[in-house]
Amino acid sequence: MTTLFSINFNKIALLRNSRGRDYPSVQSFARRAVELGVGGLTLHPRPDQRHARYSDVFDLKALCLEFPGTELNIEGYPTSKFLDIVIEAQADQCTLVPDAPDQITSDHGWDIQKNGDMLKPIIKRLQREGIRVSLFMDPDPEQIELVKSTGTDRIELYTEEYADSFHTDQCKPVLEKYEKAATHAHSLGLGVNAGHDLNLENLARFLTIDGIKEVSIGHAVIVESLLMGFDNVVRQYLEIVKQKG
Secondary structure (H helix, E strand, O other), X not given: OOOEEEEEOHHHHHHHHOOOOOOOOXXXXXXXXXXXXXXXXXXXXXXXXXXXXXXXXHHHHHHXXXXXXXXXXXXXXXXXXXXXXXXXXXXXXXXXXXOOOOOOOOOOOOOHHHHHHHHHHHHHHHHHOOOEEEEEEOOOHHHHHHHHHHOOOEEEEEOHHHHHHOOOOXXXXXXXXXXXXXXXXXXXXXXXXXXXXXXXXXXXXXXXOOOEEEEEEOHHHHHHHHHHOHHHHHHHHHHHHHHOO
């Protein structure tokens, strides 16, 4: 199984918004990525739309329709407005994250014991619209055990702990923790995605974990592109996921 590489375009949107023009264009960079072979496009529009805007969702959906087989993944906290946008755009996947409105970036997974009852009807609503649902989760087998009862299709493992440990002697045991979490999710019939602080340096080792269906990477792609160029960086990611397939 080849892992789907999905690029998060929030940082392109942030650069665009800093000047008030459509430059750089989120849609243009997304098109460039798809033409290079990228199979997934991700956005995480927050309520204040400080980077990705709701209009970007529809621009990328149009691009996915132009290139059949390209998946649109929309991430975010399930406010009424967010869910309406996801459903109207008919995203392929919705990744639900437990972000506060003013949060700089995602920094923890769902507590299913506290939030499971709230999530269940939201997940059902999205699935009735033909949208696959993923829940952003820490690599905690006890929480993942509870995920099954929500009816979600997948989880996305929050990988910051792995990224932080990569250059330390804790990398091996931390990676083993993620592997156990993924294995447990698979045993429950859940698909497993991953994302947060993965990059060209640490991705290959993470993908030694079997059965990772999708990785979503945004910040690192843009930083690495400043050093090496966008096309070059995208091709390197595609080669990594191809080798691990």
